[in-house]
Amino acid sequence: MAEWGSGGGSEGGGMSGIVNVRDLPVGARVVLGSGVEVEIVSNPGDGVWVFGRYLSAANGDPATVGTEEMIFAQDVVEVRG
Amino acid sequence: MSDDRTAILLLTQEIAQFLYTEAELLDERRHDEWLALLADDIRYWMPMRRNIKYGDTAREFTRETEDVSWFDEGKDTLTRRVRQLQTGIHWAEEPQSRISHMITNVQLLSVTPDEVVAKSRFLIYRNRVETETDLLVGKREDTLRRAGDGWQIARRKIILDQNVLLTKNLTFFF
Amino acid sequence: MPAIRTRGYHSGLVDLTSGLISREIFVNEEIYAQEQERVFARSWLFVGHESQIPNPGDFFSSRMGEESVIMCRDRAGAVHVFLNSCRHRGMKVCRYDDGNAAVFTCPYHGWSYGTDGALVGVPFFREAYRSELDRSKYGLIEVAQLCCYKGMVWATWDAAAPPFLEYLGEFRRFLDLILDGWDGREGQAEVLGGVQKWVIPCNWKFPAENFSGDTYHNISHRSVDLVGAGPSGRSRRDYGELNAARKLHVAIPDRGHQTITYVTPKDHVAQGAYQNSPEVAEYFRECEEQRRKRPGAISRLIGAPGEIFPNVALLPRQPRTLAVWHPVSAHQTEVWRFFFVDRDAPRAVKNFLRDYYIRYSGPAGMTEQDDMENWNYAHAASRGVVARRYPYTYEMGMGHAVENWEWEGYRMPGRVVDLTQAQASEEPMRNLYRRWAEFMDAESWDELMPWRNGAAAEAAKAAE
Numbered sequence: 262m263a264e265w266g267s268g269g270g271s272e273g274g275g276m277s278g279i280v281n282v283r284d285l286p287v288g289a290r291v292v293l294g295s296g297v298e299v300e301i302v303s304n305p306g307d308g309v310w311v312f313g314r315y316l317s318a319a320n321g322d323p324a325t326v327g328t329e330e331m332i333f334a335q336d337v338v339e340v341r342g
Numbered sequence: 343m344s345d346d347r348t349a350i351l352l353l354t355q356e357i358a359q360f361l362y363t364e365a366e367l368l369d370e371r372r373h374d375e376w377l378a379l380l381a382d383d384i385r386y387w388m389p390m391r392r393n394i395k396y397g398d399t400a401r402e403f404t405r406e407t408e409d410v411s412w413f414d415e416g417k418d419t420l421t422r423r424v425r426q427l428q429t430g431i432h433w434a435e436e437p438q439s440r441i442s443h444m445i446t447n448v449q450l451l452s453v454t455p456d457e458v459v460a461k462s463r464f465l466i467y468r469n470r471v472e473t474e475t476d477l478l479v480g481k482r483e484d485t486l487r488r489a490g491d492g493w494q495i496a497r498r499k500i501i502l503d504q505n506v507l508l509t510k511n512l513t514f515f516f
Numbered sequence: 517m518p519a520i521r522t523r524g525y526h527s528g529l530v531d532l533t534s535g536l537i538s539r540e541i542f543v544n545e546e547i548y549a550q551e552q553e554r555v556f557a558r559s560w561l562f563v564g565h566e567s568q569i570p571n572p573g574d575f576f577s578s579r580m581g582e583e584s585v586i587m588c589r590d591r592a593g594a595v596h597v598f599l600n601s602c603r604h605r606g607m608k609v610c611r612y613d614d615g616n617a618a619v620f621t622c623p624y625h626g627w628s629y630g631t632d633g634a635l636v637g638v639p640f641f642r643e644a645y646r647s648e649l650d651r652s653k654y655g656l657i658e659v660a661q662l663c664c665y666k667g668m669v670w671a672t673w674d675a676a677a678p679p680f681l682e683y684l685g686e687f688r689r690f691l692d693l694i695l696d697g698w699d700g701r702e703g704q705a706e707v708l709g710g711v712q713k714w715v716i717p718c719n720w721k722f723p724a725e726n727f728s729g730d731t732y733h734n735i736s737h738r739s740v741d742l743v744g745a746g747p748s749g750r751s752r753r754d755y756g757e758l759n760a761a762r763k764l765h766v767a768i769p770d771r772g773h774q775t776i777t778y779v780t781p782k783d784h785v786a787q788g789a790y791q792n793s794p795e796v797a798e799y800f801r802e803c804e805e806q807r808r809k810r811p812g813a814i815s816r817l818i819g820a821p822g823e824i825f826p827n828v829a830l831l832p833r834q835p836r837t838l839a840v841w842h843p844v845s846a847h848q849t850e851v852w853r854f855f856f857v858d859r860d861a862p863r864a865v866k867n868f869l870r871d872y873y874i875r876y877s878g879p880a881g882m883t884e885q886d887d888m889e890n891w892n893y894a895h896a897a898s899r900g901v902v903a904r905r906y907p908y909t910y911e912m913g914m915g916h917a918v919e920n921w922e923w924e925g926y927r928m929p930g931r932v933v934d935l936t937q938a939q940a941s942e943e944p945m946r947n948l949y950r951r952w953a954e955f956m957d958a959e960s961w962d963e964l965m966p967w968r969n970g971a972a973a974e975a976a977k978a979a980e
Binding site: 411413425 | 611612708710712714715717739742744867870871873875882884886892893
């Protein structure tokens with residue numbers, strides 16, 4: 262449905278601010294739409310999901326820090342390195 | 343135009359003419375003459391193709407002499423195939439197919455004093471019996487070796503653009 | 517021979533008292549549609565081989581009947597077979613031929629499944645679904661039963677089907693011939709990389725009956741015999757090693773499996789085979805010697821074409837290959853051909869065999885090509901309204917099969933026709949179609965297991 266693709270690669274933002282999660286390496290740090298920071302712990306390479314560990318609190322709950330979650334591609338808005 | 347460029351253009355045309363002549367022999371069912379164009383040590387290989395993820399090209403083709411392919415053979419087997427056609431009782435070719443090999447996009451990939459590696463594309467149209475029709479399209483990478491005034495095929499790799507084979511048999515040559 | 521139960525739709529189409537079988541079963545589209553329910557949704561079907569998925573996460577896309585399935589190994593190492601279709605809106609969750617995956621993800625709405633089939637990823641589960649969806653209900657649809665037998669993966673959608681080995685019955689020793697080592701060690705087979713897949717314009721039952729044991733059709737293959745594509749440069753296989761053997765048709769009644777087979781004499785010494793290569797010939801001579809020393813059926817049997825109901829064709833020897841005749845329509849079949857070697861055979865032996873296999877079998881196979889031509893036009897010529905009035909004859913050798921066949925101490929199960937003199941019979945085909953008609957008529961597996969119900973049930977059936 263998006264009119265432009267991510268413009269190649271896994272660099273943050275691409276042409277239209279969309280991130281292609283397909284090739285994000287383990288250890289990469291990304292930011293979700295909610296502002297939460299996540300570290301990639303594994304990547305199935307399907308461009309739809311990544312497995313991440315919360316580096317900051319999700320949903321305002323500090324207990325989520327350090328826990329792991331499946332992250333949907335649409336939730337990832339920025340790659341921070 | 344430089345001498346080098348001219349030489350390449352002429353050689354490309356020479357190779358193309360060779361490939362057209364070869365196609366003519368096949369289409370005319372002059373199989374013994376076609377066999378004479380094959381080097382004694384020819385490898386004739388048509389790998390199968392897998393459906394792969396983007397970037398996973400290493401896994402796209404079945405491996406020569408390791409995996410099962412459509413063809414992976416030498417002159418002995420190719421000769422037996424011709425002999426089978428010539429028995430007149432190879433039912434898969436009774437009646438005989440009508441076939442045209444269209445060869446195009448001829449380009450030279452490398453040139454040495456004795457050998458040329460040429461890439462081309464093919465469209466093979468086969469029609470048999472009443473309405474049976476097949477269209478097979480793909481690429482060929484050929485190693486051609488100088489033989490006297492002409493050439494012989496030392497190696498042919500056939501890259502068919504299909505996964506599930508959409509024809510019932512491969513009783514013809516690529 | 518007892519009359520087949522005939523009633524309703526299938527009355528008269530398969531008549532084993534006369535040996536006549538209607539062409540309708542091959543060309544009729546309604547019958548084909550019914551087969552998908554009655555035969556393919558209820559039988560045990562071959563999916564793949566464990567050697568294709570050695571590691572956790574490995575998968576191989578396969579088929580069961582018309583349907584796409586995923587055969588995979590989960591993180592704990594267990595093998596699964598799933599319908600390749602997202603539970604949400606149906607998209608295929610795997611469109612690659614094989615590989616390794618942590619999850620199978622649907623590209624339509626992003627639902628994602630683990631290799632154990634569990635639904636692990638649902639986008640916006642908290643927001644859009646308000647956490648109300650019961651994800652445990654929506655894992656990938658898994659087969660009702662699965663059996664890994666000596667590496668072969670078989671599956672069925674029918675929970676009421678008998679276990680695989682019971683389904684196989686006494687055909688098991690013939691399946692062992694393709695799975696066990698050349699020297700008789702159990703379960704040494706591996707599948708060579710690359711499964712041949714191609715389409716043929718005929719009903720799946722043409723190849724199925726051919727591989728059930730058509731010993732009558734050598735004229736089809738006369739051209740390949742003339743040019744000598746066999747592994748000793750003669751004919752299409754090494755017939756010399758079969759000269760001293762008794763050639764048989766063996767039909768396993770009530771199961772619908774049947775085969776050609778050879779029983780060698782008790783003190784048989786292997787004849788020279790694979791003469792095109794001294795190294796390979798010596799390897800096989802050594803293997804044969806080892807095999808003869810083993811106790812049991814394996815030492816006296818030489819494999820030949822056979823068929824496991826409904827659509828799996830076995831050829832354990834020269835070439836060692838298995839074909840699945842996948843139904844596409846009444847008029848089209850997609851063949852998948854697998855080739856086997858012993859996993860620890862020397863490289864030179866594997867190479868030699870692979871060369872032989874692909875010039876024999878498959879669409880580039882000098883032997884198989886002529887079979888397919890016959891199947892193609894036999895089917896085409898049977899589609900017309902007039903052609904369909906005239907059944908095919910399967911009368912060869914009717915009434916001449918024996919039970920309790922024995923020779924030099926070897927006892928063969930099932931109904932046997934000794935072909936040493938007779939050359940050919942159609943007993944295997946009659947066995948196949950009897951079983952086919954039973955499946956088409958039966959409401960459930962309750963009616964398909966006479967061996968469980970004993971003699972009383974047999975008598976009741978014969979009296980119908």
